[in-house]
Amino acid sequence: MTSNSTMLCGLCLFASLAVAQDVGLAGVMGSKAMLMINGGEPQAVAVGQSLDGVRVVSVTGEQAVIEIGGKKRPLRVGQHAVGAPAADGSGKIVMTADTQGHFYTTGNINGTSVRFIVDTGASMISLGAADARRIGLDFNRGQKAVSQTANGQAVVSKIQLDTVRIGDITLHNVDALIHQNDMPMALLGMSFLNRMEMQRDGSAMTLKKRF
Known part of the structure; x- marks a missing residue:
């Protein structure tokens, strides 16, 4: 079986996509966050006012209320929030790269929230043991194989996910390890990304569901 994971050593290789935003409150200056x-x-x-699609609703003491992904979130200094990608009901999402060139998103698998890093070098969605347990996936029920990772060979189990949702896009029956x-x-x-039309304009990327 060919390698499907660039885990740990591949951060600089995760290219061309970005999704949900991570917003942190570093401090408060008067009425500014x-x-x-x-x-x-x-x-x-x-x-x-707004910055990269994140709007400041109010600032009180060491707390600010922001609006991200259409939802209001209170943040205290030092806290972070993750917002869903912009969605308009059209079956596509628009994403923005982070300042380090790394690409992250929060979506869900079978209804359970999962933090992803986008990896065009991975042939399938890949999940660690802890994420799989949270979702309720059984390692022992899948087709066993050996994968070459950054840390050497690893035993993996190939399964099929009922649903994978990111922003306004939901796919069914997606292969995963x-x-x-x-x-x-x-x-x-790529078991998810291959089913998308991908267009990039500078740091912005649009994903549109193909099938």
């Missing part, structure tokens, strides 16, 4: 978008430098955003060991986060591989 110091926001860090996707690990970037703190930027002052006044109440009522479960690893015996934990992984830093799940890999969003």
Whole structure:
């Protein structure tokens, strides 16, 4: 079986996509919130203003209320929130790369929230043992194989996921691999991405469901 994972050593190779935003509150300056978008430098955003699609609703003491992905989220200094990708009901999502060139998103598998890193070098969605247990997936029920990873050979189990949802896109019957060991986060591989039309314009990427 060919390698499907660039786990741990492949962060610099995860190319061409971005999805959900990670927003941190670094501090408060009067009526302005110091926001860090996707690990970037703190930027002052006044109440009522927006930065990269994140709007500051209110600032009180050491807390700010932000609106991200259409939902209001309270944040205290030092806290982070992850927002869903923009969705408009059209079966496509628009995503933005982070400042480090890494690409992350939060979606769900079979209704359970999962943090992904997008990996066009992975042939399938890949899940660590802890994520698989949370979702309720049984390693022993899949087709066993050996995969070559950054840490050497690993025993994996090939399964099929009922649903994978990211933003406004839901796919059914998606192939995936479960690893015996934990992984830093799940890999969003080509078993999902191959079913998308992908267009990139600078740091923006649009995914549209093909089938």
